[in-house]
Amino acid sequence: MVRTRTYFLVFFALLALTGLTFGLSFAPLGALETPVALAIACAKGLLVALFFMHLIETRKPYWLFGLLALLLMTLLIVLMVTDVVKREPRRAPAGTTRPA
C-alpha cells in the first residue's frame, strides 16, 4: 500500500518535470524540441498512471489496456503522418483549365 507521503512526492516530481519542460521550451534544441517535450510528458503520464491511478499497488494486469491503447495510438499517428508528408501538392490534370 502506498503511503500518503508518496503521493505528495509524486506531485512535486510532476511539478518539477513541468518546470523542466517549460524551461527547455526556451532552449535552442532544434529538431530535438518535439521528442524532448513529448518524452517528459510521457514521464509525467507514467507517474500519474503508476501512482495516482494505483497501477503500482496491484499485480492485476490493468496496465495491459493502457499499453494496448498506446500501441494503437502510435500506429495510428505514425501511419497518418508518414502518409500525409509524402503526398504531392494537388495539381489540376493535364488539359483542364482553371475556371475564371
Add this chain to the structure above:
Amino acid sequence: MSGAFPFENDARSAHAARLGMWVFLASESMFFAALFGLYAALRANHADGFREGVRHAELAIGTANTAILLASSLVVVLAVDAVRHARPLLARKLLVGAMALGCTFLALKGVEYSHHFTEGIVPGAGATSQGEQEYFNLYYIMTGLHALHVVAGIIVLGWLARRAPTFTHQDEGHVPLELGGLYWHLVDVVWLFLWPLFYLMR
C-alpha cells in the same frame, strides 16, 4: 445469492469494475489519439504556421492550468487515501476541493477563449495563414473536447462527494471513488500532452 451477484464475491466484482474502467479509459484515449494524429499530420505540412500559432498562445494561462490540474489529481488521490484511512468526511472535503480546481481550470480556459475571440481568432477564421488557422481550429476542437471531459469529471466528483459517507476503508468498499478518480486522472494526462503541443513548441 450474494450481494456481489453475478460475481462470486466483492473482490471479483471490484476487479471486473476496475477492468471495465481501464477498457473505457483506453477507448477515451483513442478518441483523443485521433485528434493528436490530426495535429501531427497537419503540423508536418504547416510547421511554420503552427509555430506562429503556438507563439500566439497564452503561455501563462496554459501553464497555470497545467499546475491546477496536477494539483487536482493530487487532491483526488488524497481523497481515495482518506477513505482508505477511514476518513470519508475528509474525502468529501477533498473532492469538493478538486471540483473547485476543475472549475478554476474552466474559468481560465474561458478567459483564454475570450482573449482570442477579441482578437478575431475563431474556429475557421481570424488567423494570418492557413497553417496558423489549422493550429487554432485544432486548438478549439481539442481543448474544447478536453473541457467537456473536465465538465463531466466535475459532475462525477460532485456525485462522489455526495456519496462519500457510504465509502468504507476496505479494498472493495470504495470502488466508485477509485473509478471516478481514474477518469479524472485520465483527463489530467490528456492535458499533460495538450500543453506542450499547443503552448510550448514554438
